[in-house]
Amino acid sequence: MAACALTLAACTPAAPDMRGGEELVPSGPTIVSLNPCLDAILVEIADPSQVLALSHYSRDPAASSIPQGVAQDFGFTGGTAEEVIALSPDLVLASIFIAPATRDALERASLRVETFGSPTSTAESVEQVRALAQAVHREPQGEELATRIEAALAGGEAQSRPVSTLLWQPGEIVAGEATLVAEMLQSRGFQSHAAAMGLGQADHVALETVLADPPELLLVAGDSAGQGHPLLARLEQTRVETVDPRLLFCGGPSVIALGDRLDEIRVRLRP
Template sequence: MRGAALLCLLAAGCAAQPSAKGGGIVSLNPCADAMLVELVPPARIAAISHYSRDPGASSIAPDVAARYRTNNGTAEEIIALRPDLAIIDSFASVSTREALARAGVKTLTLGWASTIEDSKKQVRELAAALNARPAGDAMVARIDGAIAAARTDRPPLSALLWIGGNTVNGSGTLLDEMMVKAGFSDHAAHYGLQGTGYLPIEHVVADPPRVMLVPDEAGRDAGSRAAQMRGWALARSGAKVDQARFNRSLVNCGGPVIARAMTRLAEVRREVGE
């Protein structure tokens, strides 16, 4: 048994296994995962959401996600883990909620945070539920510090933040607020787009932004259809548009992701200048 355990520990990506007696924290919410792994020690986490292993949905590094067992969000597997706390999101089905309640599983619901203040409240709420208030306060301080460091006196530059494919970020979102605080104006909002949605590439040709924040790396990923379409749009417009990498993991959630996203936005704003 000890030899098998040692092999497991040495194996890359070997996920931590919960105690046979249960306990610990289970998260069904990928945005809660991002907070959870920074608020408490790994030994307290019984399982995180399977979305955190998906590069298109995760807000945590792949090597970090690989340390933990994952769950698919079913009531049966959560109940089988016998957690001290299950963190669910507002999209959890009524049947799942009822099943967890009948089994006596304590739950905490975290909804979607569309502002920085809402996200900081969520951090404090989760930290309080985990008896980890000092870690929550430290996370909020990192968010505030990154926002302060990103402030600029320069006039705002128009920027278009591509989520993936032809999907962009518009007004009334957490990302929109972060862009503004880092010295950009959200060009998708200028087009009239609210929330996250599809943007016809013709809009970019007719009225291009000064900066494009892209999930792929310009040049290296030029073969992707999205990158080809952006290249075509820029060539047709003839405008001066800088493209800058903005990693997909920075667009999914708030919490500690805000600090990383603000730092990257500030870097891009400094690089572009003006």
């Protein structure tokens, strides 16, 4: 295909699984994923022989929710319909925001396309994992991951008192209250300082605002000049911690990793 000829490195399918010297037959439908959040779930629950390609985002350490040592074992595409059609998968996994023209092209090629949204709670994340597991015929593996996600929420030991917390995301914005990350923060007793300031989803918070009205705990998940400013260290009543931004925007395994990171921070806050 033309897209592959122009960008060969972005169109590399996974090598055949030759364990034991013989190519293994996939244990379920073959799959191409076009979304990094779905990639992360897929590599947890699918048999590797099923996965023909992940999204190109999962090869980028700055964007991927998958350890690079795992991602490098899979092929990937640049997301074009031509690349996907050339791989002839049984199933294509995509975001609900897939370009209509891309979806139309895939369906005209008689490819089955399943789309998924972005979960806004752990319950929605668990539901998504189970739905994806059913689609790829890996229900037991999906149930195991779903159980771990539920445990990541239920296992959170809240602070003895609420801790005023500002999650300062990339772009110097804050998360809304009806989000998965907000639910995880609340499960650990981290109370939204953004909500107390009257801020909502994706509202911008400048350095000056943080300095004028600082929280007890500042979780920095961005790398702007303001988010790394030396003045933050002078906030005597504020503890500053970092959170990997890759843990904030997907459900699935990211929920578990986020829970672990919040638990580490919670332990450090104990007197």
